[in-house]
Amino acid sequence: MRNISIVGIGSGNPEHMTIQAINTLNAASVLFVPTKGPDKAELADVRREIIARYVTNPACRVVEFAVPQRQTADRTYNQSVDAWHAALAEVHASLLARELGPGQTGAFLVWGDPMLYDSTIRILDRVKALGTVEFETSVIPGITSLQALCAAHRIPLNTVGKPVEITTGRRLKDTFPARSETVAVMLDGEQAFAGIDDPDAMIYWGAYLGTSDEITISGKLGEKSAEILQVRSKAREAMGWIMDIYLLRKGRDFDAP
Numbered sequence: 450m451r452n453i454s455i456v457g458i459g460s461g462n463p464e465h466m467t468i469q470a471i472n473t474l475n476a477a478s479v480l481f482v483p484t485k486g487p488d489k490a491e492l493a494d495v496r497r498e499i500i501a502r503y504v505t506n507p508a509c510r511v512v513e514f515a516v517p518q519r520q521t522a523d524r525t526y527n528q529s530v531d532a533w534h535a536a537l538a539e540v541h542a543s544l545l546a547r548e549l550g551p552g553q554t555g556a557f558l559v560w561g562d563p564m565l566y567d568s569t570i571r572i573l574d575r576v577k578a579l580g581t582v583e584f585e586t587s588v589i590p591g592i593t594s595l596q597a598l599c600a601a602h603r604i605p606l607n608t609v610g611k612p613v614e615i616t617t618g619r620r621l622k623d624t625f626p627a628r629s630e631t632v633a634v635m636l637d638g639e640q641a642f643a644g645i646d647d648p649d650a651m652i653y654w655g656a657y658l659g660t661s662d663e664i665t666i667s668g669k670l671g672e673k674s675a676e677i678l679q680v681r682s683k684a685r686e687a688m689g690w691i692m693d694i695y696l697l698r699k700g701r702d703f704d705a706p
């Protein structure tokens with residue numbers, strides 16, 4: 450039986466790596482590094498830096514593999530993600546069959562934590578269901594971009610005794626400000642915060658968190674929205690890519706009810 454470790458590597462700063470993650474990488478025969486094309490080369494570079502810095506076992510072999518792009522034309526969001534995951538399952542199945550012998554352990558280096566807006570766990574479940582290659586999995590937690598955001602702004606995630614919702618830009622309008630007082634927003638390609646009509650809400654925004662390019666802006670939404678749009682657009686143009694996350698909050702600690 451093969452073993453696959455799904456290892457959270459943190460969100461951009463190699464020092465996010467936990468001792469458990471380092472030990473798990475060093476125990477693997479093969480380290481699988483996803484690459485997403487030249488636009489996101491820096492994400493693969495962080496993984497390479499982590500391997501160079503922490504993997505001391507000379508028996509570990511690194512295998513890079515290209516991640517196919519999601520096709521969006523003529524399909525709903527769910528159809529598009531489902532088809533993408535099916536394609537990814539095929540890629541992973543042949544990767545494992547080709548690169549990992551029975552009894553060997555492989556590790557996937559997953560951005561942030563594998564449980565948060567990442568599909569490695571469910572894709573490997575799909576690979577198992579294909580039945581072409583047998584393996585067991587284990588998951589090693591990592592520092593998420595949400596933790597990195599709160600740390601960068603020196604804020605608690607929740608207000609006292611209140612819940613938090615985590616969503617995507619696509620769904621923000623269903624949530625804030627009507628349903629949740631604190632919302633964390635990830636995967637926002639449309640800058641959904643700019644369409645929220647609550648000028649007194651606070652926004653805590655961060656891009657490239659944990660890296661030397663980190664940018665953070667915070668303040669009232671009505672006062673900071675235009676600045677964030679401008680800074681984000683400039684940074685994206687200069688870097689060729691962007692990863693940003695933000696927290697929207699209305700109300701304060703000890704507000705009733």
Ligand SMILES: C[S@@+](CC[C@H](N)C(=O)[O-])C[C@H]1O[C@@H](n2cnc3c(N)ncnc32)[C@H](O)[C@@H]1O
Binds near residue numbers: 693
């Ligand atoms: C596919 S999700 C992966 C999330 C990851 N598993 C985690 O634990 O944070 C990618 C989204 O995470 C957020 N993200 C990840 N790393 C980030 C970083 N260093 N700075 C800002 N946002 C980041 C962005 O919202 C981005 O669109």
